[in-house]
Amino acid sequence: MAVLVLADHDLGTLSPATARVVHAVAELGPIDVLVLGEGIDQVATDAAGIAGVARVLVGQGADFTGDFADAIVPLLQTLSANYQHIVSAAGSVGRDVMPRLAARLDLMPVTDVVAVLGPNRFERPIYAGNAVQTVTANQPKQVLTIRASAFRAAASGNAAPIEPVPHQPVASAARVIAAHRTESDSPDLATAQIVVGGGVSVGSAEGFQLIEQLAKKLGAAIGATRAAVDAGYAPNDWQVGQTGKIIAPDLYIAIGISGALQHLAGIQGAKKIVAINSDAEAPLVKLADVALIGDLFTIIPELIAELDKLGFKRP
Structure with a gap:
């Protein structure tokens, strides 16, 4: 039973x-990785280096630029005849592509998988992460999206063969008007080992610079609550929670975050939580492994200063 994984990539x-x-999905069978886009030679090479990958299939074409589902789905549908499982990360592309593919194949997609129990048995969170559902999908093929933060990364050092995939260009009805990006050298939020998050209590975009300073000192990704994003304190791609990114870092430092249910749904995979808050009764403070009660504008500069005294350098 072969597995096809749709690769996630951006800016080469x-x-x-x-x-x-x-x-x-390593236990489900031989794995092929599909890389689609333009200027993706390095992406394909990096994918070939992932342990467990049998082949890398490459589809070069301008029609794949922008990750438009109406260009990607027809190729996936053609390739699906050779695979038992068609899989992607549960990111923006996977959430767009996989349900459409499942509809074309007359299958039920299984989304946000956090555990693979067998070829047709999976676990996924429901009710905003308050319960875990075990799904047994007795169907000819499985179309899956995987919550990547729930799994550790496969090792590197492989050298899988890279093969081109012929395809007919598909004219998409959609087009890119503009792309707005947040320039940052911090780790990827969805897969970072350390995340420093700020809430609306930070008070302003200028106040959020304290969050950024601590994150840079720790080599951490930067997160924010929806309220902070809506207030304009942080960009949208920093949002963590049910309507943002789902994270599972080794350490989550929550600064000025009370702990709304929607935010808690996005951090349930965090192994250790440190809460810095002036409210000792805040839900996230009670949930945290370590809580520092006080004014964040006093605590954070002191924490950064102590890290400097210790000679701590970004990993």
Whole structure:
């Protein structure tokens, strides 16, 4: 039973989520990785280096630029005849592509998988992460999206063959008008080992610079609550929660975050939580492994200063 994984990549860089997806489905059978786009030679090479990958299939074409589902789905549908499982990360592309593919194949997609129990048995969170559902899908093929943060990355050091995939260009009805990006050298939020998050209590975009300073000191990704994003304190791609990114870092430092249910749904996979808050009764403070009660504008500069005294350098 072969597995096809749709690679996640951006600006010529393979997403760390791809290696996690490969690890998640490693027991299901031989794995091929599909890389689509233009100027993706380095992406294909990086995908070929992931342990457990049997082949990398490459589809070059301008029609794949922009990750338009109406261009990607027809190729996936053609390739699906050779695979028992068609899989992607549960990111923006996977959430767009996989349900459409499942509809074309007359299958039920299984989304946000956090555990693979067998070829047709999977676990996924429901009710905003308050319960875990075990799904047994007795169907000819499985179309899956994997919550990458729930799995560790597959090892590297492989050298899988890279093969071109012929395809007929598909004219998409959609077109890119503009792309707005947040320039940052911080790790990928969805797969980072350390995340520093800020809430609306930070008070302003200028106040959020404290969050950024601590994150840079720790080599951490930067997160934010929906309220902070809506207030304009942080960009949209920093949003963590049910309507943002789902994270599962080794350490989550929550600064000025009370802990709304929607935010808690996005951090349930965090192994250790440190909460910095002036409210000792805040839900996230009670949930945290370590809580620092006080004014964040006093605590954070002191914390940064102590790290400097210790000679701590970004990993």
